[in-house]
Amino acid sequence: MSEGTLYDKVWDAHRVTTLPNGQDQLFVGLHLIHEVTSPQAFSMLAEREMDVARPELTLGTVDHIVPTDDRTRPYDDAAEEMMQSLEQNAAEAGIELLDPTTGDQGIVHVVGPEQGLTQPGKTIVCGDSHTATHGAFGALAFGIGTSQIRDVLATGTVAMEKKAVRHIEVTGELGEGVTAKDVILGIIRRLGTDGGVGYVYEYGGEAIEALDMAGRMSLCNMSIEGGARAGYVNPDETTYAWLESTDYFEDNPGEFERLRPYWESVRSDADADYDDVVTVDGTALEPMVTWGTTPEQGVGITDPVPEPSSLPEDKRQRARDAQAHMGVEPGETMEGYPVDVAFLGSCTNARLPDLRRAASVLDGRTVHDSVRALVVPGSQRVSTAAEAEGLRETFVEAGFEWREPGCSMCLAMNDDQLVGDEVCASSSNRNFVGRQGSSAGRTVLMNPSMVAAAAVAGEVTDVRDLPPTGTPGSQPGVSV
Numbered sequence: 001m002s003e004g005t006l007y008d009k010v011w012d013a014h015r016v017t018t019l020p021n022g023q024d025q026l027f028v029g030l031h032l033i034h035e036v037t038s039p040q041a042f043s044m045l046a047e048r049e050m051d052v053a054r055p056e057l058t059l060g061t062v063d064h065i066v067p068t069d070d071r072t073r074p075y076d077d078a079a080e081e082m083m084q085s086l087e088q089n090a091a092e093a094g095i096e097l098l099d100p101t102t103g104d105q106g107i108v109h110v111v112g113p114e115q116g117l118t119q120p121g122k123t124i125v126c127g128d129s130h131t132a133t134h135g136a137f138g139a140l141a142f143g144i145g146t147s148q149i150r151d152v153l154a155t156g157t158v159a160m161e162k163k164a165v166r167h168i169e170v171t172g173e174l175g176e177g178v179t180a181k182d183v184i185l186g187i188i189r190r191l192g193t194d195g196g197v198g199y200v201y202e203y204g205g206e207a208i209e210a211l212d213m214a215g216r217m218s219l220c221n222m223s224i225e226g227g228a229r230a231g232y233v234n235p236d237e238t239t240y241a242w243l244e245s246t247d248y249f250e251d252n253p254g255e256f257e258r259l260r261p262y263w264e265s266v267r268s269d270a271d272a273d274y275d276d277v278v279t280v281d282g283t284a285l286e287p288m289v290t291w292g293t294t295p296e297q298g299v300g301i302t303d304p305v306p307e308p309s310s311l312p313e314d315k316r317q318r319a320r321d322a323q324a325h326m327g328v329e330p331g332e333t334m335e336g337y338p339v340d341v342a343f344l345g346s347c348t349n350a351r352l353p354d355l356r357r358a359a360s361v362l363d364g365r366t367v368h369d370s371v372r373a374l375v376v377p378g379s380q381r382v383s384t385a386a387e388a389e390g391l392r393e394t395f396v397e398a399g400f401e402w403r404e405p406g407c408s409m410c411l412a413m414n415d416d417q418l419v420g421d422e423v424c425a426s427s428s429n430r431n432f433v434g435r436q437g438s439s440a441g442r443t444v445l446m447n448p449s450m451v452a453a454a455a456v457a458g459e460v461t462d463v464r465d466l467p468p469t470g471t472p473g474s475q476p477g478v479s480v
């Protein structure tokens with residue numbers, strides 16, 4: 001099964017033993033923790049009077065509950081309690097915690113790669129479903145549950161069942177305005193939210209190789225929304241260039257050269273044996289938008305929302321319910337669907353290149369009067385870098401609120417929430433009913449430039465068609 005793949009090689013390199021229940025016990029190379037899912041696991045460890053086995057392989061951050069506006073402590077009750085619990089657990093165990101005073105705080109799936117700790121050929125776990133993001137570097141990265149967090153804290157290992165590997169080949173060059181987010185929304189539309197069950201997704205092909213690391217992270221991030229256990233891209237020069245510039249490799253001279261042969265060795269072989277192969281024509285993709293309440297209910301911006309009766313039978317009722325919730329009409333495109341809120345953020349799309357793309361759309365334009373727009377950088381480092389190159393100014397001048405890093409309106413565990421049946425053009429990864437804090441709220445997933453375009457137009461619109469900015473006669477156009 002899946003011989004010669006990166007998945008196979010990294011799995012084998014980390015296997016301690018096969019357990020009586022058939023699962024493999026794997027060494028964990030990096031354990032990321034955040035404030036929502038770790039407290040219970042630490043309590044379970046304390047009940048057994050056990051210590052954290054490998055604090056040096058564990059890194060904490062705070063992201064889900066932190067306020068993105070006023071960060072004066074104490075936070076609101078529940079947030080403050082979670083924050084204190086993480087602070088105490090980290091301090092007692094000797095775990096590094098990237099809290100807001102460090103300048104390195106951010107969403108867990110943004111900070112690991114930034115620190116240079118997300119590396120090819122590593123096993124990475126976190127009590128968070130979007131841990132798949134780290135697969136962008138050719139790591140095996142899995143979201144885990146509370147009892148597994150406890151086990152990893154206690155032993156530095158995790159028990160897991162091996163999955164099959166589906167290679168997804170995205171051919172050709174992506175068109176203007178088409179990004180990694182559109183690739184993954186296109187893949188999920190085609191294979192479904194449960195199409196990946198039992199699989200890990202390996203992404204390859206010309207379109208994937210051309211993606212920068214931020215794009216690869218957006219892509220792998222949503223593997224889980226396609227039902228896959230994880231997703232990854234084989235490491236290459238793009239990966240190594242990112243790693244080489246991180247603090248970790250700058251602070252550890254010789255490490256980069258020492259590890260590189262291992263990274264090369266775990267790449268999938270040219271004749272690797274996959275359990276399944278799917279080919280996607282990258283040239284045929286367009287900017288995607290969702291019309292429903294799961295990430296598979298998406299459509300190209302110029303394509304009509306499907307008639308439920310045209311869908312496979314098991315998807316029809318869900319489509320009808322989703323269209324009723326969203327108030328969308330089948331047969332029409334999503335263009336012109338009114339938008340109340342624009343949210344640029346989340347571990348899918350809040351890295352520097354995402355902000356740059358959105359800012360290039362906003363430059364010289366203004367957020368529509370009826371839209372509340374916020375940009376929430378993925379980390380303090382992203383924020384600082386964006387400020388240094390003037391992006392904050394562009395966002396603020398256009399009418400966006402510039403916030404402090406965190407998960408924010410991606411899941412609305414802090415004050416950043418939709419109100420009533422507001423519609424949100426969102427760069428995040430989940431459009432489930434109630435996801436953004438209001439049960440009547442409506443989420444339309446899209447890429448960052450499309451969020452910026454929706455903010456300007458006050459409705460879902462094709463960023464490629466925005467009228468040019470500038471003085472009459474000059475046609476700077478839009479760089480997407």
Ligand SMILES: CC(C)[C@H](C(=O)O)[C@@H](O)C(=O)O
Pocket residue numbers: 036037064127128129130143411
């Ligand atoms: C809070 C956490 C457990 C959750 C996850 O696992 O994904 C969150 O990050 C999300 O995106 O819904």
Ligand code: SF4
Pocket residue numbers: 063064107108128130346347348406407410411428429
């Ligand atoms: S940004 Fe959203 S998807 Fe990512 S970890 Fe936070 S809540 Fe989960």
